[in-house]
Amino acid sequence: MTDNIGILGKKAAQRTGVERVVVTPLPTVYGEFRAFGYVDHDRGDEHVALVHGDLGSDGVLARLHSECLTGDAFGSQHCECGDQLDSALRAVVAAGSGVVLYLRGHEGRGIGLLAKLRAMALQAEGLDTVEANLALGLPVDARDYGAAAGMLADLGVESVRLMSNNPRKREALALHGIRVEEQVPLLIPPCESNITYLRTKRERLDHHLPHLDAMVHASS
Template identity: 85%
Template structure:
């Protein structure tokens, strides 16, 4: 990968894979980060990794966060995405170092914003998140983590402590030769608006969400 600090540049038709394009300081309400900007030449998407401190190469506290406009920007309570992003950023600061890879193109588990909104409309009529995607003729989960693995390798990361409740993220990183030495839970207290969504993630998508047992009184 070729670094081109401070310049986005033009896409070269000969290039494939992920190229680091820029590295800039990013102070946030959580702490100071370095924002590493990447261009995925295969998909034409721009990606970003936020790095706090000097995370090193091994056992790096890492979050792979799938883009979620409704949760991350609008504070939607339909999901827990916004709270997970905030918690992950706080966690890497408290740890003194870590990486949050923000994966664009992952909206709605890879079906896009409009697809996600259509699925949400069906969920309001009684379908769960898996049933809604299938009713629309869309995959249940279309995300790919190869880009995330390339970004981590570019940052010098060889093994991670993965902030995730999703075993499929762990499996995906291992397939792409990033070792996962620990899966660190990222449990957000549920609310009445997202309890059905979270239970579906646990029961149908194998997410590890033991804290849902404490809210059995919600229908």
């Protein structure tokens, strides 16, 4: 059971500076979850793990979801973040168990909300998402997944089936001692507002987005 956290899990979480501070039931429109609240003492961020069912330790269906106010809360079509969060929550309920980690401090791939909005303004002028960050003197991707690995370790998770199109998340978890048994695609149909953004993610950030090929064939 996820409440019976072993000594190794606690020690692994402590190594990443993450501390669990609260657990509470969280009924949602998707199903019943438990919200595990964590604080990252190294970075000052607060994170939540939404757990459905009994996780076990191996092959846990998991999503590392980077905070995205514009997509998650406002329904922005500039990205696919809100739809990915929705799909991940539905997937863990359909599977009977799983966890979605909601990672604060990851807004705009780690550059922050206002910087992300400035980058979006530059994209509206013709730059792609990588060029926009660099034009602002900011890193292309400043996210760190140590806290995510610590949260999984605290929950007793040793290996995951990772819902992600981003190979860097897989590499980051492996670096922090969490095995990725399988990378499960989380493909959202693109729209006119985000197709350029998604192509940039595939071509410049190595995201696995094979469904975009159908859009190319449809438009040719």
